[in-house]
Amino acid sequence: MSDHLHSPPAKPLALSELFCSLQGESTWAGLPCVFVRLAGCNLRCRWCDTRHGYDIVMHRTPEQIIELVRQWEPVRLVEITGGEPLLQSGVIDLMNRLLAADYTVLLETNGSLPLDAVPDGVVRICDVKCPGSGEEDSFLDANLEALRPSRDQLKFVLANRDDYLFARRFIQRAPDGLECLFSPVHGLLEPSALADWIVEDRLPVRLQLQLHKLIWGADARGV
Numbered sequence: 308m309s310d311h312l313h314s315p316p317a318k319p320l321a322l323s324e325l326f327c328s329l330q331g332e333s334t335w336a337g338l339p340c341v342f343v344r345l346a347g348c349n350l351r352c353r354w355c356d357t358r359h360g361y362d363i364v365m366h367r368t369p370e371q372i373i374e375l376v377r378q379w380e381p382v383r384l385v386e387i388t389g390g391e392p393l394l395q396s397g398v399i400d401l402m403n404r405l406l407a408a409d410y411t412v413l414l415e416t417n418g419s420l421p422l423d424a425v426p427d428g429v430v431r432i433c434d435v436k437c438p439g440s441g442e443e444d445s446f447l448d449a450n451l452e453a454l455r456p457s458r459d460q461l462k463f464v465l466a467n468r469d470d471y472l473f474a475r476r477f478i479q480r481a482p483d484g485l486e487c488l489f490s491p492v493h494g495l496l497e498p499s500a501l502a503d504w505i506v507e508d509r510l511p512v513r514l515q516l517q518l519h520k521l522i523w524g525a526d527a528r529g530v
């Protein structure tokens with residue numbers, strides 16, 4: 308008898324949406340990507356642009372999610388996001404199954420929960436919340452050690468100059484070679500101001516704009 312007949316049925320995950328679009332952020336920006344948005348978040352950032360991610364729209368088992376992801380083949384890039392995806396323990400099983408099915412898996416997390424259980428094959432894109440978000444103290448310091456240079460990414464969303472100075476200080480603690488992404492809050496900080504600060508300071512970070520908002524507008528959903 309095969310092993311899976313002995314394992315308990317996989318627990319359904321609470322989802323807010325699942326769709327295919329272009330990856331709008333990170334060094335993977337511009338590529339077609341399937342987004343699995345898990346429902347619920349433990350933080351409440353002032354400028355949160357995914358409040359719809361707080362609500363449960365459906366429950367699906369990992370097997371059912373993979374079936375849904377397959378409908379967009381040949382796309383092989385999948386981002387698990389939220390809300391905060393690590394709030395649901397079943398997400399680890401989902402990531403393992405996606406890796407086993409040969410998907411490239413990105414995990415976007417808010418940085419407040421441990422990354423220890425995240426499978427090695429997953430690319431971790433980890434936020435550090437800045438003061439303007441109102442969630443400045445949420446970052447779990449141990450997560451800095453769980454981020455791997457040349458593979459994972461540390462992301463800062465900046466609402467103003469104070470956030471920039473906070474992020475500039477913070478990256479001094481990041482491991483050498485870790486990709487750091489600086490992104491302006493849409494409508495609060497002019498990209499040109501952030502670009503000027505980065506160039507002025509010769510800061511070794513990547514400015515990123517939320518590509519999907521530039522293409523489809525700030526309020527578009529499911530893109």
Ligand code: SF4
Pocket residue numbers: 348349350351352354355356357358360389390391417
């Ligand atoms: S962590 Fe993300 S989903 Fe949660 S409140 Fe902040 S921006 Fe919104």
